[in-house]
Amino acid sequence: MELTATAFVSLDGVMQSPGGVQEDPTGGFTRGGWAAPYFDDAAGAQIVEWFGRASELLLGRGTYEIFKEYWPQVTDTEDVVARAINTLPKHVATRRGTDLGWAGARAVSGDLVTAVRGLKANDADGELQVHGSVGLLQTLLAVHGLVDELRVLTFPVVTGPGKRLFGDAVAPGAWRVTGSSTTGTGVVICVLRPDGPLRSGGFGVEDGVGVVTT
Numbered sequence: 001m002e003l004t005a006t007a008f009v010s011l012d013g014v015m016q017s018p019g020g021v022q023e024d025p026t027g028g029f030t031r032g033g034w035a036a037p038y039f040d041d042a043a044g045a046q047i048v049e050w051f052g053r054a055s056e057l058l059l060g061r062g063t064y065e066i067f068k069e070y071w072p073q074v075t076d077t078e079d080v081v082a083r084a085i086n087t088l089p090k091h092v093a094t095r096r097g098t099d100l101g102w103a104g105a106r107a108v109s110g111d112l113v114t115a116v117r118g119l120k121a122n123d124a125d126g127e128l129q130v131h132g133s134v135g136l137l138q139t140l141l142a143v144h145g146l147v148d149e150l151r152v153l154t155f156p157v158v159t160g161p162g163k164r165l166f167g168d169a170v171a172p173g174a175w176r177v178t179g180s181s182t183t184g185t186g187v188v189i190c191v192l193r194p195d196g197p198l199r200s201g202g203f204g205v206e207d208g209v210g211v212v213t214t
Contacts, residue, residue, distance in 0.1 A: 001055070001056070001119070001120050001121075001122045001123065001124055001126070001127065001128050002120070002127050002128065002148040002149065003058070003116070003119075003120055003127070003128045003129075003130065003140070003146060003147055003148050003149075004050070004053075004127045004128070004129050004130070004147075004148060004149040004150075004151060005129070005130040005131075005137055005140065005147050005149070005150050005151065006047070006050060006129065006130070006131050006132075006151040006152075006153070007132070007134075007137065007150070007151070007152050007153070007165050008035045008132070008153050008155065009152055009153070009154050009155070009164075009165050010034060010154075010155055010157050010158060010159045010162075011154065011155070011156060011157060011158050012158045012159060012160070012164075013164040013165050013166065014159045014160075014161075014162035014163065014164055014165075015132070015134040015137075015162070015163055015164060015165050016029050016032070016134065016159075016162035016163040017029055017031070017032030017033065017034075017162075018032070018033070018034060018035035018036075018132075018155070019032075019033065019035060019036060019066075020032055020033045020036070021033045023066060024062060024066075024163075026163075027161075027162075027163070029161075029162050029163075031159045031160065031162070034155065034157045034159055035153075035155050037185075038155050038156065038157070038183075038185040038186065038187050039185075039187070040183050040184055040185045040187070042181075042183035042184060042187075043153060043183050043185075043187050043189065046153075046181075046189055047081065048080045048081060050129070050151060051080050051081045051084045051085075051129075052080050052084075053126055053127050053129075054084050054088055054126055054127055054128075054129045055088065055124055055125060055126025055127060055128070056088055056089045056090075056091065056119065056122075056124075056126070056127075056128050056129070057084070057085065057088055057089070057090045057091065057128075057129055057130075057131070058090075058091045058093070058108075058116065058119065058128055058129065058130050058133075058136070059090060059091070059092050059093070059130065059131065059132070059133050059136070060092075060093050060094075060132070060133030060134070060135050060136035060137075061092055061093065061094035061095075061096055062132075062133070062135070063131065063132040063133040063136075064090065064092045064094070064100070064102075064105070064133075066132075067085055067090075068100075068101070068102050068105075071085045071086055072086060072102070074086075086104075087104065088104065089104050089105075089106070090102070090104050090105040090106070091106060091108050091115075091119060091128075092105055092106065092107050092108060093108045093112055093133075093136045093139075094107050094108070112136075112139060113139070113143055113146065116140065116146055117146070120146075130147075134163045134164075134165065135163075137165065138165075138166070138167040138169065138170070139169075141165075141166065141167075141170045141171060142167070142169040142170055142171055143171060144171050144173065144194075145194070147194070148193065148194070149178075149191060149192070149193050150175065150191070150192045150193075151189070151190075151191050151192075152165070152189075152190045152191075152192070153187055153188070153189050153190075154187065154188040154190065155186075155187055156185075156186040156187070172197070172198040173194060173195070173196065173197055173198050174194075174195040174196050174197065174198055174199055175192040175193065175194060175195055176192060176193050176194075176195035177190060177191070177192055178191050178192065178193055179191040
C-alpha cells in the first residue's frame, strides 16, 4: 500500500494551525487560521478527490484529536471527507496512552518506522494517507522510502516561527513533480514523488552562457 501525505504549508514552510486560531497554539503560536481565507472550491475539490483514494489513515495524536472533535459532527453520508475520516481505520502515532475513544482508531505501538512499514506491506487497494500531523510527517520524511507521494498545498502567506514541514532530520533527496496547479486564490497545489538521491552541480560558463554541470 502506498503512503501518501498531504500538507498545508505557508510560503515559509509552516504547517502549524492552518485551520483555526486555536487549532494548535503550542509554543505560543498565535497566527493560526492562515489557510482558511484562501481555501477555495478548487482546493476543496482536490482534497475530496484525494480522500476518495484512502483506505486507511495514519495520524499524529494532535491532528487525531482535532479530527475527533470536529468530524463526528458531520453526518452527511454524501460528504466524501467526513465519510472517510469517520469510517476508515485510523492508526494514531501517540505516546499519550491507547484509549483513543473513537471507532476505528488504534494506537501505533512500538517503533514507529517499523510499524509504518508493516502498514505499507498491506496489499489492500487504496492509500495509507497522512493528513497534517507535522511531527509524524517529519519522522516519516527522515527515512528514505516511507513516503511514496507528497501533496503540498502552499498558501500565499508568511507566518514566521512555527512548526515546519521539513525538520532538521529530513532525509536529503530529490523529488519529482508529477502534477501542479494554482487555484484562483493563489494556492499552489504540487504533487511530488521521490526521485533518488540529492544531486548537486555548479554553474559554469560555456560560450558565454551559464550552464549547470553535474
